[in-house]
Amino acid sequence: RFPTESGLRLFVDGMMEVSDPSSQDREAIESELQSTDESVATLLDRVGSALSGVTQGASLVLAPKHDAAVRHIEFISLAADRAMVVLVFEDGHVENRLFSPPPGQTASSFREAANFLNAALAGHTLSELGDVFQREIQQHRQKLNELARDLVESGTVIWENEGTDYERLIVRGRSNLLAGSAEDEDLERIRSLFDDLERKRDIAEFLELTDAGEGVRIFIGSENKLFSLSGSSLVVSPYMNSDRRIIGAIGVIGPTRLNYGRIVPIVDYTAQLVGQLFTDRGQQ
Structure with a gap:
């Protein structure tokens, strides 16, 4: 037994x-x-x-x-309904996340969204991004056109859960x-x-x-x-x-x-x- x-x-x-x-x-x-x-x-x-x-x-x-600071953020269009956000970290680590962008995005809105995020979030870790992003988007919301703002908000949902x-x-x-x-x-x-x-x-x-x-x-x-x-x-x-x-x-x-x-x-x-x-x- x-x-x-x-x-x-x-x-x-x-x-x-x-x-x-x-x-x-x-x-x-x-x-x-x-x-x-x-x-x-x-x-x-x-x-x-x-x-x-x-x-x-x-x-x-x-x-x-992975909690190194982010050095660079980039959005890449793959198809009309598919895009990728690329995160490059200070230690050289790179992470890619696929997501469905809001409709109507253009090459210009992809660049504008990336420029905004790089200026606001570079130097912060993934665990910090959520709070920093909310603060920055509230303070500088009017600086982004509607397409770029929608892209920023949809893209950040992807990496806020990164490393869960x-x-x-x-x-x-x-x-x-x-x-x-x-x-x-x-x-x-x-x-x-x-x-x-x-x-x-x-x-x-x-x-x-x-x-x-x-x-x-x-x-x-x-x-x-x-x-x-x-x-x-x-x-x-x-x-x-x-x-x-x-x-x-x-x-x-x-x-x-x-x-x-x-x-x-x-x-x-x-x-x-x-x-x-x-x-x-x-x-x-």
């Missing part, structure tokens, strides 16, 4: 033996962080895949928010959750967990709560309200930048019968490696 959740909690808190990750596990994760010419997003995606492969669970990686929590979440290894799950009860649990994993916004917001402190946290079954119906466990650890500021999280999801003694040090080690990546690159 498998232990109850309370029995597992007693074991994890008082009797679990934790050892260092094996050299094979360490190498599998380290190998994904060796490249110096790939984007952080690509490396985090590969780390998530490696972590799910090593643990045979589903991995969660919450990427950092659910967009920062990487989930890999869902198929691992099906391994060895032949019983109807187990398959129903997996179906429930797959549904839970689609709720990326809720998961990301939950992972943000790990910012409350350093170290690995273990949520067993119903202790984690997000996955309580699926009877799953989550092992999660935040990772930090060079200033020791928590900027994201790494986690593994699996059945409550997880090998916690093995998974905990792997998650901890991966979080340390990812933190070192940001320290070495001098980001965030």
Whole structure:
């Protein structure tokens, strides 16, 4: 008979033996962080895949928010009903967002909108743009013609949500959750967990709560309200930048019968490696 959740909690808190990750596990994760010419997003995606492969669970990686100051903003018309706003940051990072512009836009209105935003918003971070924009548009509304004003207001909706929590979440290894799950009860649990994993916004917001402190946290079954119906466990650890500021999280999801003694040090080690990546690159 498998232990109850309370029995597992007693074991994890008082009797679990934790050892260092094996050299094979360490190498599998380290190998994904060796490249110096790939984007952080690509490396985090590969780390998530490696972590799910090593643990045979589903991995969660919450990427950092990009909060460098904006250097330049540009609107590009792609079609009558399609446009792109380009954000160039002071650290060289570039982000593109597609959106549907208001009807009737011209090359002139695109230029005017971009000029207005560059004068008003350059030097501010994404998290500051919302408040700064509202202030600037109220003070200088009359300086823009109607077409440019409509474009400015529609374009800013796109980047005000840029970097939202659910967009920062990487989930890999869902198929691992099906391994060895032949019983109807187990398959129903997996179906429930797959549904839970689609709720990326809720998961990301939950992972943000790990910012409350350093170290690995273990949520067993119903202790984690997000996955309580699926009877799953989550092992999660935040990772930090060079200033020791928590900027994201790494986690593994699996059945409550997880090998916690093995998974905990792997998650901890991966979080340390990812933190070192940001320290070495001098980001965030």
